[in-house]
Amino acid sequence: MKKIDELHLKARELTDLNSILALLQWDQEVMLPHGGSEGRAGQISVLSSIVHRKITAPALGEILAELSEKPEELSAADLALIRVMKREYDKNTKLPEKFVAEFSRLVSQALPVWVEARKKNGFGLFLPLLEKIISMSRQKADLLGYEEHPYDALLDLYEEGLTVSELDPLFTDLKDNLSQLLRRKLSQQQKPIPDITAGMPPMSVRDQVRFSEKILQEIGYDFNRGRQDISAHPFTTSLGHNDRRVTNRFRPDSLEFIFSALHEGGHALYEQNIAGEYAETPLDEGVSLGIHESQSRLWENIIGRSYQFWEKYYPLLQELLPDQFRDVPLDDFVVYINKVHPGLIRVEADEVSYNLHVLIRFELEKGVLEGAFAAASLPALWNEKYKEYLDVDVDSDANGALQDIHWAHGSFGYFPTYTIGNLAAAQIWHKYCLFDPDYRQTLVQGKLDRIRNWLTENIYRYGALYTPAELLEKVCGEPLNSMFFIEYLKNKPEFSL
Amino acid sequence: MKKIDELHLKARELTDLNSILALLQWDQEVMLPHGGSEGRAGQISVLSSIVHRKITAPALGEILAELSEKPEELSAADLALIRVMKREYDKNTKLPEKFVAEFSRLVSQALPVWVEARKKNGFGLFLPLLEKIISMSRQKADLLGYEEHPYDALLDLYEEGLTVSELDPLFTDLKDNLSQLLRRKLSQQQKPIPDITAGMPPMSVRDQVRFSEKILQEIGYDFNRGRQDISAHPFTTSLGHNDRRVTNRFRPDSLEFIFSALHEGGHALYEQNIAGEYAETPLDEGVSLGIHESQSRLWENIIGRSYQFWEKYYPLLQELLPDQFRDVPLDDFVVYINKVHPGLIRVEADEVSYNLHVLIRFELEKGVLEGAFAAASLPALWNEKYKEYLDVDVDSDANGALQDIHWAHGSFGYFPTYTIGNLAAAQIWHKYCLFDPDYRQTLVQGKLDRIRNWLTENIYRYGALYTPAELLEKVCGEPLNSMFFIEYLKNKPEFSL
Numbered sequence: 001m002k003k004i005d006e007l008h009l010k011a012r013e014l015t016d017l018n019s020i021l022a023l024l025q026w027d028q029e030v031m032l033p034h035g036g037s038e039g040r041a042g043q044i045s046v047l048s049s050i051v052h053r054k055i056t057a058p059a060l061g062e063i064l065a066e067l068s069e070k071p072e073e074l075s076a077a078d079l080a081l082i083r084v085m086k087r088e089y090d091k092n093t094k095l096p097e098k099f100v101a102e103f104s105r106l107v108s109q110a111l112p113v114w115v116e117a118r119k120k121n122g123f124g125l126f127l128p129l130l131e132k133i134i135s136m137s138r139q140k141a142d143l144l145g146y147e148e149h150p151y152d153a154l155l156d157l158y159e160e161g162l163t164v165s166e167l168d169p170l171f172t173d174l175k176d177n178l179s180q181l182l183r184r185k186l187s188q189q190q191k192p193i194p195d196i197t198a199g200m201p202p203m204s205v206r207d208q209v210r211f212s213e214k215i216l217q218e219i220g221y222d223f224n225r226g227r228q229d230i231s232a233h234p235f236t237t238s239l240g241h242n243d244r245r246v247t248n249r250f251r252p253d254s255l256e257f258i259f260s261a262l263h264e265g266g267h268a269l270y271e272q273n274i275a276g277e278y279a280e281t282p283l284d285e286g287v288s289l290g291i292h293e294s295q296s297r298l299w300e301n302i303i304g305r306s307y308q309f310w311e312k313y314y315p316l317l318q319e320l321l322p323d324q325f326r327d328v329p330l331d332d333f334v335v336y337i338n339k340v341h342p343g344l345i346r347v348e349a350d351e352v353s354y355n356l357h358v359l360i361r362f363e364l365e366k367g368v369l370e371g372a373f374a375a376a377s378l379p380a381l382w383n384e385k386y387k388e389y390l391d392v393d394v395d396s397d398a399n400g401a402l403q404d405i406h407w408a409h410g411s412f413g414y415f416p417t418y419t420i421g422n423l424a425a426a427q428i429w430h431k432y433c434l435f436d437p438d439y440r441q442t443l444v445q446g447k448l449d450r451i452r453n454w455l456t457e458n459i460y461r462y463g464a465l466y467t468p469a470e471l472l473e474k475v476c477g478e479p480l481n482s483m484f485f486i487e488y489l490k491n492k493p494e495f496s497l
Numbered sequence: 498m499k500k501i502d503e504l505h506l507k508a509r510e511l512t513d514l515n516s517i518l519a520l521l522q523w524d525q526e527v528m529l530p531h532g533g534s535e536g537r538a539g540q541i542s543v544l545s546s547i548v549h550r551k552i553t554a555p556a557l558g559e560i561l562a563e564l565s566e567k568p569e570e571l572s573a574a575d576l577a578l579i580r581v582m583k584r585e586y587d588k589n590t591k592l593p594e595k596f597v598a599e600f601s602r603l604v605s606q607a608l609p610v611w612v613e614a615r616k617k618n619g620f621g622l623f624l625p626l627l628e629k630i631i632s633m634s635r636q637k638a639d640l641l642g643y644e645e646h647p648y649d650a651l652l653d654l655y656e657e658g659l660t661v662s663e664l665d666p667l668f669t670d671l672k673d674n675l676s677q678l679l680r681r682k683l684s685q686q687q688k689p690i691p692d693i694t695a696g697m698p699p700m701s702v703r704d705q706v707r708f709s710e711k712i713l714q715e716i717g718y719d720f721n722r723g724r725q726d727i728s729a730h731p732f733t734t735s736l737g738h739n740d741r742r743v744t745n746r747f748r749p750d751s752l753e754f755i756f757s758a759l760h761e762g763g764h765a766l767y768e769q770n771i772a773g774e775y776a777e778t779p780l781d782e783g784v785s786l787g788i789h790e791s792q793s794r795l796w797e798n799i800i801g802r803s804y805q806f807w808e809k810y811y812p813l814l815q816e817l818l819p820d821q822f823r824d825v826p827l828d829d830f831v832v833y834i835n836k837v838h839p840g841l842i843r844v845e846a847d848e849v850s851y852n853l854h855v856l857i858r859f860e861l862e863k864g865v866l867e868g869a870f871a872a873a874s875l876p877a878l879w880n881e882k883y884k885e886y887l888d889v890d891v892d893s894d895a896n897g898a899l900q901d902i903h904w905a906h907g908s909f910g911y912f913p914t915y916t917i918g919n920l921a922a923a924q925i926w927h928k929y930c931l932f933d934p935d936y937r938q939t940l941v942q943g944k945l946d947r948i949r950n951w952l953t954e955n956i957y958r959y960g961a962l963y964t965p966a967e968l969l970e971k972v973c974g975e976p977l978n979s980m981f982f983i984e985y986l987k988n989k990p991e992f993s994l
Contacts, residue, residue, distance in 0.1 A: 016540045027520060031528075035719070035721045035740065038739070039736075039740055042737075046517075050547065225530055242535070245530075
């Protein structure tokens, strides 16, 4: 058998096993009876071990080495497969099993302590474990290897090829522009924006589910190849080429479900439109967290908070939730969902301030990892930066340095992918608007298939064929650039209706 | 490491992998979007291969051989583990991989042909494939090995240790008594029993779900360690020690959901009450199909069609489905759900005629397998026997020899477990009534925990610790016997209300 065919066989088996792991996790979040948690953890651990043994098998390493050295006649898809499998193999073999086990034990220990510390607003409770996590993350970076900055090794885990030297100028641009923009937008918003949810009758789960289903169908989510369920936190997962599921949560008094549906819908559209030829291979997924986030943010924010989109779909919302929206004018709704209001909490941030939250985390992660300051200084530095960039006073560590789960999770290097997503979304949308100068009409008429088809043609269908940087270069003709995002925000008419 | 500890490790891994397979199948029946079928089949096949390689691994064979020859200090649970694992190992190693693959291909081919043949009422369409299935089933029996009758090898797959020489006298008893009893009951039922569902307003899914949940809770099903969902055919499955799920189906005009809830509930009570010490071992399941069926039938029929049970729970049914049951007297309801009406279809049969359907299949399977007649004769023989035992004229092969999926599935040897279940249920119930002579009061008062606790104490908690025959001997003090079932039917007052 040819080496590449051997690789295909192994890749297919691993892809299937990873889909099964995804099902175990989906079921855990969505269906699992309370009593089943411990058993499920055992099942996930058994299957993860099997996957780990397979991805680190010396036989796989040899195939990859041979294919890297003296390539047979290989297609672009074959070369991409080798690239993706080699990344997985390297990531898994560079970290000794003992290190992985220890890190995973540390994280299991840290998570409940972080929950407790946040509840009690006591950073000191969490500090000793955070120090260990930082020290092990630094070791992890050393084990994985890097050329310039240890943080590069961690960034690459989430966003292939991303480096500090690429991020620094992007974030500098954002820092210079966003704080200023924020002040300008706030001054434009002179009269207070009415809270349209105040006094609104509670929304039933059933009505919210119906609207979410409808709007997912409208953007082109295929329920024949997916489903929508309820979970504590909305997410999208892939259980196979034709099984891309989304979840949402439905509260009686929050409009969050609308934007979660569009956000998860964007992730799912990406995955549902990967070319069939990549089914059951590791190319059958979005290429990176950043590119994935660009699609969720594009559908959630750029499209889903535009006036034109709601010109078309606000009547649907009014029809399905009449008691809540019948008497709210479209203009009030659009202004409300675009309200700029810098605050303490990242996940509640508006489009202008969101990336300042990420910037702060990037600066702190980078600094603490290179040893520029100690973990104990994080809360004070956090609070300083929030005052400087967002002009808000942090009232407690619970709403400050303890707010995100990521550090307790050991996920240093993850945050910047959110900003990559926002920047890439604007850059890709700019390109789309050149292709469809009447994009406003396209939105008003609900011809969303036009947008989806263009995205499929240029991005979705490729799956992980190109690296994130190659893909962006191919779509936009230039590397990632913060200008398009800043321009988008500056010119967004919905802020100043 | 001690051999027995090695075995425990392997058993635990296999148990977890089998639970994962169960999840893949549960999700397929209950959740999977239409488009996901093919991908799911691939995932099941990949994981099944891994399980097959593990259960047939020579290293496992050696451990089992060593443990069988010179036993270390072993507990009863260890010995049972060896017994159950050896059965699995033998079943899987005795059949060559090529044979298994060919049989599985044949069955995949046969299933759609059977569906088509049944639709067109053309036994001839299915015959060539059925002949191959019978010939391969005979080969399978030879490969598995047997002492007396080739059918014994197939029976043992579903009911450990069951043989033709044990079944023959049981079925002879049933044949002699049931046809006679059937005639007697029919003559007692002189005035026609009114169809209480005729003209009944359609039952909503929501109301049926609520009643099913309530009645499951009443019999002691623990929703904290399970859930109820909807599927095309009701089933129970185990995804782990604390995750035993049931399904049901809900039609607007059928009372089937009530008895499916009790039937699947019976299966689930068995599994939910296995002792915690067997969690994540192969002992953590009902010991055989027959014993499992005894529990579903006990809750569905012996308890669930008794007057006393409905004295307690009919008000609940009337409360939750008032438009349907408000004006139906309890007596009419109990008479209706116990109506004796011999017919063509096994799954619709009443308690008296049910085992005659099984008897016919047993006689035909046994005969065709030993070569007493050809597959082509099955429809004629089928029709003859239906006339003789049930006094019904078979109007078509679709309602005759083509009615069940089992032969197309290659499951020769499965049918008798249904009868084992019915007989064992009556025998076990007889024993319970000796323990609780006031059992009628127990039912009227809804003290179902009394019954469930006794069953747990005597049956459920043991899981697969004892063989089916050992277990029955232990509970009842004698082997399986058809007398208790025949007496139960003869004396059942609900038939002659």
